[in-house]
Amino acid sequence: MAEQKLALPKDFFIGSALSGPQTEGEWNKGGKLENLWDTWSMENLDDFYNRVGSYGGNDFMAKYKEDLVLMKELGLDNYRTSIQWSRLLDENGNLNPEGAAWYHELFRASAKAGLDVFVNLYHFDMPTYLFRRGGWESREVVEAYAHYTDVAFREFGSEIKYWFTFNEPIVEPEQRYQEGVWYPKLHDYGRARTVQYHISLAHSLGVANFRAAQAEGAVRADAKIGMINCFTPTYTKENPSEADLEAVRMTSGINNRWWLDLITKGALPQDVLDSLKEGGVRLPVRAGDAEILAQGVVDWLGCNYYHPTRVQAPASKVDQYGLPHFADEYVWPDAVMNESRGWEIYPEGLYDFGMDCAKNYPELEWFVSENGIGIMDEYKNRDEQGRVIDPYRVDFVRSHLEAVSRAIADGAKCRGYHYWGLIDNWSWSNAFKNRYGFVEVDLMDGYKRRPKQSAEWLTKVATSHVIE
Numbered sequence: 001m002a003e004q005k006l007a008l009p010k011d012f013f014i015g016s017a018l019s020g021p022q023t024e025g026e027w028n029k030g031g032k033l034e035n036l037w038d039t040w041s042m043e044n045l046d047d048f049y050n051r052v053g054s055y056g057g058n059d060f061m062a063k064y065k066e067d068l069v070l071m072k073e074l075g076l077d078n079y080r081t082s083i084q085w086s087r088l089l090d091e092n093g094n095l096n097p098e099g100a101a102w103y104h105e106l107f108r109a110s111a112k113a114g115l116d117v118f119v120n121l122y123h124f125d126m127p128t129y130l131f132r133r134g135g136w137e138s139r140e141v142v143e144a145y146a147h148y149t150d151v152a153f154r155e156f157g158s159e160i161k162y163w164f165t166f167n168e169p170i171v172e173p174e175q176r177y178q179e180g181v182w183y184p185k186l187h188d189y190g191r192a193r194t195v196q197y198h199i200s201l202a203h204s205l206g207v208a209n210f211r212a213a214q215a216e217g218a219v220r221a222d223a224k225i226g227m228i229n230c231f232t233p234t235y236t237k238e239n240p241s242e243a244d245l246e247a248v249r250m251t252s253g254i255n256n257r258w259w260l261d262l263i264t265k266g267a268l269p270q271d272v273l274d275s276l277k278e279g280g281v282r283l284p285v286r287a288g289d290a291e292i293l294a295q296g297v298v299d300w301l302g303c304n305y306y307h308p309t310r311v312q313a314p315a316s317k318v319d320q321y322g323l324p325h326f327a328d329e330y331v332w333p334d335a336v337m338n339e340s341r342g343w344e345i346y347p348e349g350l351y352d353f354g355m356d357c358a359k360n361y362p363e364l365e366w367f368v369s370e371n372g373i374g375i376m377d378e379y380k381n382r383d384e385q386g387r388v389i390d391p392y393r394v395d396f397v398r399s400h401l402e403a404v405s406r407a408i409a410d411g412a413k414c415r416g417y418h419y420w421g422l423i424d425n426w427s428w429s430n431a432f433k434n435r436y437g438f439v440e441v442d443l444m445d446g447y448k449r450r451p452k453q454s455a456e457w458l459t460k461v462a463t464s465h466v467i468e
């Protein structure tokens, strides 16, 4: 007997996510100011794969009309992008009319193409002039972000229904301040937590501004505000010790619970704050902060899911700077890897996330706001027509959608799915190394778009809601 295919609810939406800094290009045109990606590209292009810096994105500002049509043709009804802070405001915090005009035009063209736009306000794109005033380590920048959100809500409030304060607020603390991966490449656990704390305040001030603008009628009455984070369900060894479980508690506490508590309870998890304090990490808490954080409760959540985290008890409880170290990586012998990106492929993690929410945050509605697979040297696998042949992309998305379908059947309030990067785009310092798209971007042919083989499968699923 043929195996029963799983399905997704009829009102479950399927779309795609992208971001301003990874697609728009025109980095220094139309009054756009430098952000940290531009600065890093100028200071050290060798840090970027094949020396491709931030400047071009995937040429979206030139190609958006054809891209929107393509999205629709491939069966999608909505997509997410981000407004670039460095394009919308000038150095004095005033609206840049050319930047505002671009986003108005994009939203108008999207509506005309029949696509709802989900708008995110910050996607790792700190304006450089604000970084020079302290970046997320500074309260002044937290205030500047709050001002930026207020301008954006009021400027586009009648056009946009789905708003998000941040994409993956855990990533900048980790990549820029803790792991030394992204500019300015620091290794400082304490500064990373300061950044994380300040971003939490910034998020909460953004939500408060949204509520105020909505109450005044400057934002549509049916609009919703959310946050998007990359959640990494956290696992340890079989038969773990107490210390292994403790490593799970703190790892998940910092990466997952911190944000889930903030957006559902308007507070940060006390056990995590206590452990940080015991470890000597001082957060820059001021009187009145608890009231600010209390305003951070959102209407729904975006969950970016790529891979789980596996940890074990740390060999040493302090790092080389004397700061606390709560967990070591645990290499699971059975892990299936995407070798191009070095990320484990584990669809069950998405099911587990859904069950965790259903149990611990039962009122919370959410959607998969990013999920995808980036593959190196994809251009080498082509059929006779020159189409990229990418069965692994179908396998990846199918297995994750099946996990979502099972989670929904078991009580998860998951409302939709966005694939990361329908059309290949610029991936930070990896540039165009790993391709995510269902549509290829040919860098040797003026960023030309060409659907890959997998695009046919996507269209079938997006239009039928049956997981083929």
Ligand code: BG6
Residues within 6 Å of the ligand: 019, 022, 167, 168, 230, 304, 341, 370, 374, 420, 426, 427, 428, 430, 434
């Ligand atoms: C998410 C980000 O972390 O993953 C995207 O929101 C990013 O901006 C995507 O591009 C894929 O990761 P990467 O590093 O391979 O581009």
